[in-house]
Amino acid sequence: MNLLGRRRHGKESIDFIRPKARQAVPPGESLPAVAETCRLAVKAVPNAPRNAVTGWAGNTLKVKVHAPALDGRANEALCDFLAEALGLRRNAVTLVQGAKSRLKLLKVTGLSLDQAKARLSGPGSAG
Numbered sequence: 001m002n003l004l005g006r007r008r009h010g011k012e013s014i015d016f017i018r019p020k021a022r023q024a025v026p027p028g029e030s031l032p033a034v035a036e037t038c039r040l041a042v043k044a045v046p047n048a049p050r051n052a053v054t055g056w057a058g059n060t061l062k063v064k065v066h067a068p069a070l071d072g073r074a075n076e077a078l079c080d081f082l083a084e085a086l087g088l089r090r091n092a093v094t095l096v097q098g099a100k101s102r103l104k105l106l107k108v109t110g111l112s113l114d115q116a117k118a119r120l121s122g123p124g125s126a127g
Contacts, residue, residue, distance in 0.1 A: 036109075037107060037108065038108050038111060039108070040082075040105070040107075040108055040116060041060045041104070042060065042061045042062075042063055042082075042104045042105075043063070043103055043104075044075075044078050044102050044104055045062070045063070046067060047065075047066075047067075047068050047069070048065055049066065050064070051064065051077065051081040053085060056117075061120060063081070065078050075099060075104070079093045080093075082106065082120075085119070086111060087119065088108070092110050093106055093107070093109075094107050094109075095107075
């Protein structure tokens with residue numbers, strides 16, 4: 001199979017590398033385990049004196065973030081803070097919806113919703 005391809009873009013052609021074909025799982029082997037994920041509704045309050053989890057309002061987590069709501073700094077600080085509070089890697093918490101809103105939807109990879117709630121409600125969740 002030729003891995004090099006050509007695609008026309010306007011008047012010029014662009015070379016690209018074709019992705020390798022996916023191979024089926026051999027018989028007798030299992031698929032790799034997929035990490036648990038959940039979506040977490042968050043109400044973010046930027047420009048706070050410090051980062052802190054203030055509690056739950058229904059199913060929405062209220063979080064104070066020290067960073068200003070400027071150029072996405074508060075969103076980045078929110079994801080970093082929650083990843084640290086949950087004991088996960090930085091890239092395990094990502095923004096799904098609400099980049100310019102106080103109400104946000106975050107995707108947490110590696111925990112179920114019940115596990116995330118338990119970790120954020122326990123002692124030491126404020127930082």
